[in-house]
Structure formats: structure tokens, C-alpha cells
Amino acid sequence: MRVRQRMERLLELPEGSLTGESRLEIYAGRRAVMDGRCRVLDCEEDLIRLHTGGGVVCFRGRELSIAAFSSHSAVVEGRLCAVEFE
DSSP, rough: OHHHHHHHHHOOOOTTTTTTTEEEETTTEEEEEEESSEEEEEOOOSSSEEEHHHEEEEEEEEEEEEEETTTTTEEEEEEEEEEEEE
């Protein structure tokens, strides 16, 4: 086990928070927060695709938008119907 992974366990941090892995949190099907390096591949009202270190994440739904974005995080809002990993 790597030092960063041990630190995460000892400090009771979410897995991947110190190792630079992407992490996705979804709130009540209305908001998704992607932490970790990402870039936008597609941004439409019914589809948003983000390229992350772990691959491509597709958000499908209605009235989707990117509420906040940086090279290290993105916030997708709207009526989320599905999340797919490519």
C-alpha cells in the first residue's frame, strides 16, 4: 500500500483524495460534483461529457448545465437521469 493511501485511511479521508484520483458525488439527482482533473468534451442540455483521469463520465438528463468549472473540478446541475462511464 502506498504512503498516500495509508494517510487517507489514517486520517479517514475519502479514497483518492490524496492520490489525485477523480471523485464523483451526486446530490439528490440534481447536482453532481466531480473532483480531480477534468475537461469538457460535450456540453448540451441533455448530455454533458467530462474527460477525467479515470476515463470519460457522461451525464444524461434534462436542463443540464455546468454550474462551476476549473481544471480540478466541475459541478453539473439539472435533472440527472443517468451517469455512464466510458
